[in-house]
Amino acid sequence: MENSDIKKYDLIVIGTGSGMNYVGTILETNPGFKIAVIDKDEPGGICLTRGCIPSKLLLYPAELIRTIGTAGKFGIDVELKNVDFNYIMDRxxxxxxEDIESIRIGLSSDPNIDYYHDIAEFVSPYTMKVGAMTITSKMIFLCTGSKTIIPQVKGLEEAGYLTSDTVLEMTKLSASIAIIGGGYIAAEYGHFSPQWVLK
Known part of the structure; x- marks a missing residue:
């Protein structure tokens, strides 16, 4: 392949989650930089698409229900008539x-950024293939997030399970649910941000 067929960038960033914090800072101090941003998934990273933010949007109504359940202790007579699970999920x-689309528009319209919604792979040092394009940079950030790992629990396959990815696709509220494991998303709920849950 001739070098003229390779598009050169000042920076390549794989992932559109927390890695975008670096992009903003770098462009502020280097306004002439040309940056390639690559993500095979929807833009926004795990926190937005299937992590912290959707979790908080679902947990907050549950917290409200729990609060209503304790109102009697304070002399407040409240009746909870219905919980519209599908409304909560659709909201x-x-x-x-909306946030994913906003990020997509921002990435696609920034003159300093080429946004690739595709899979990337290294083909040689500092050189990557993205779709039909071959790109290169001396500076490459791998901000690829995490992936769920299914634990080896006896009977799990037979019982069926949800992951942090598929739980957001639920259309029917389960009578009960068991949670295996707990990471920072679970711990972070104690510090939920009202601008998300009350949006």
């Missing part, structure tokens, strides 16, 4: 979709 998906 969460709608807010997330």
């Amino acid at each position: 969460m998906r709608s807010i997330i979709s």
